[in-house]
């Protein structure tokens with residue numbers, strides 16, 4: 001039908017017209033082929049993860065196919081190619097009411113203006129009596145470290161970014177999660193957590209390590225350090241620890257000098273901290289723990305999040321996986337964080353399938 005219309009429209013002699021029909025038919029075929037190729041490729045790219053994990057049962061495939069088509073109509077531009085993407089809303093009202101994708105996890109030289117209310121809240125966290133000017137401190141800081149943020153934040157909708165957040169719980173002991181943890185694109189660890197000697201349980205890969213001055217540990221050269229600043233002094237400490245070495249005490253002794261390369265240092269955004277405290281913690285505890293700050297960070301920069309090393313072990317102990325003193329778990333005892341409320345957030349996220357929770361042993 002299409003071809004004959006083309007032929008009539010061409011209006012030429014028989015031979016010329018015949019050639020044109022052949023040429024136009026070829027064009028139509030090529031166009032159809034290209035169209036199908038683009039459609040199928042984009043479909044496969046968008047849903048690679050699902051397709052590769054499915055079985056070859058025809059009925060199962062048909063159901064999956066229809067789900068994919070429905071999703072294509074519902075979310076014409078999905079944010080990622082995983083089976084489900086964390087930032088896709090519409091699955092849980094509880095989540096949708098709390099998750100704010102516009103919040104910026106990193107403090108960079110571009111967004112270094114902290115709103116007044118966030119700044120006031122943040123100043124109270126550790127009761128700094130005579131804080132130095134924040135603006136002057138940030139100018140100095142971003143004069144020393146690049147302050148570009150992290151390429152971690154850039155992602156395309158054709159990728160599926162899988163992250164492991166590894167907390168410090170003793171439930172990791174004898175868990176044998178090591179290989180599983182290392183299979184993720186990004187592995188986030190925190191504070192004094194070691195890997196050497198614990199590889200079979202906690203893995204050996206680290207891409208990002210969260211610390212504050214009081215919990216600093218030297219990191220491998222390829223690891224990005226994410227400083228969580230709880231006070232102005234923490235930001236100033238980074239500067240002096242890379243230069244003069246003058247600060248060696250906050251509320252406890254801290255290292256004068258650090259070996260980490262300045263290009264590998266990123267800074268957690270105090271406004272993002274406040275967002276977590278208000279939206280997720282609903283003002284429980286004095287401020288969020290490093291574990292919750294890391295988990296929430298991951299929810300905002302990853303498409304899939306698997307959580308390890310959070311909570312008590314099977315005997316109810318809250319110690320660290322590298323320590324033998326099972327009664328030493330200070331996480332729930334200091335009164336700084338509301339460990340139970342935080343843990344419930346983690347369990348709820350798992351129950352609505354926004355994260356996978358690995359409970360350990």
Ligand SMILES: CC(=O)N[C@H]1[C@H]([C@H](O)[C@H](O)CO)O[C@](OP(=O)(O)OC[C@H]2O[C@@H](n3ccc(N)nc3=O)[C@H](O)[C@@H]2O)(C(=O)O)C[C@@H]1O
Nearest residue numbers: 167168169191192215289290291292310311318319330331
């Ligand atoms: C005595 C004390 O202040 N302990 C705090 C320590 C301490 O400052 C650092 O370890 C120093 O290196 O830091 C904390 O935490 P900590 O370093 O113990 O652990 C990091 C995060 O892992 C999760 N965790 C830990 C142990 C456990 N049995 N269950 C868990 O779920 C928690 O999510 C926890 O946040 C912190 O920064 O949050 C919170 C702890 O309360």
Ligand SMILES: CC(=O)N[C@@H]1[C@@H](O[C@@H]2O[C@H](CO)[C@H](O)[C@H](O)[C@H]2O)[C@@H](O)[C@@H](CO)O[C@H]1O
Nearest residue numbers: 125126127212214230251289290334335336
């Ligand atoms: C044990 C305790 O209560 N220590 C507090 C200390 O809390 C710790 O702060 C860390 C960040 O610096 C981190 O958040 C850790 O999880 C907290 O236990 C600070 O609040 C400090 C402020 O001066 O006071 C200490 O007594």
